[in-house]
Amino acid sequence: MRVIAAYALAAVLACGTVVRAETDVFLRAVGFALTGSDDADPKVIGERSKCVFAIKNDVFRLNNVHTDRIMIQGWQRQQPWGLVKWVTVGLHGDDVVFEETTEPAKDDGSETMRQMRAAIPGMFKSHHYTYKERELHLTTDDQDRVERAWQYIYSHGCIGKQSPF
Secondary structure (H helix, E strand, C coil): HHHHHHHHHHHHHHHHHHHHHHHHHHHHHHHHHHCCCCCCCCEEEHHHCCEEEEEEEEEEEEHEEEEHHCCCEEEEEEEEEEEEEEEEEECCCCCCCCCECCCCCCCCCCCHHHHHHHHHHEEEEEECECCCEEEEECCCCCCCHHHHHHHHHHHHCCCCCCCCC
């Protein structure tokens, strides 16, 4: 009986490790797809199956994205200091796909800040914005990896939507 219990416990622990490892890969893919960086730390908002993720003050609602309209494009521009490369990702939906909250300006009590507070009081309040379309500017030049990350996201849990046209 102890042997059976030991095998059962080992099986449960092994399954938990596989699920956790798959979740870690999924979250790394989400972070890279949304930022172009391996250092992104996406947080799941609510149930993971709803595919709502936060990175800093930004919230992404990936189940609202029209997956057939995701546009991924590599760019480059010659600058005096060298060639600069990046990738853009266009997200579209008929509901909110992106939210951001801006932090209020810091008031250091100076005369300039007092004048700004009088002239532009809204600058000293946080604001919340929602968007049905968003273009992400990723700080990577690895367009293939960005494409693979988006494919992984929609083949491992997020469902997205199809555009109506």
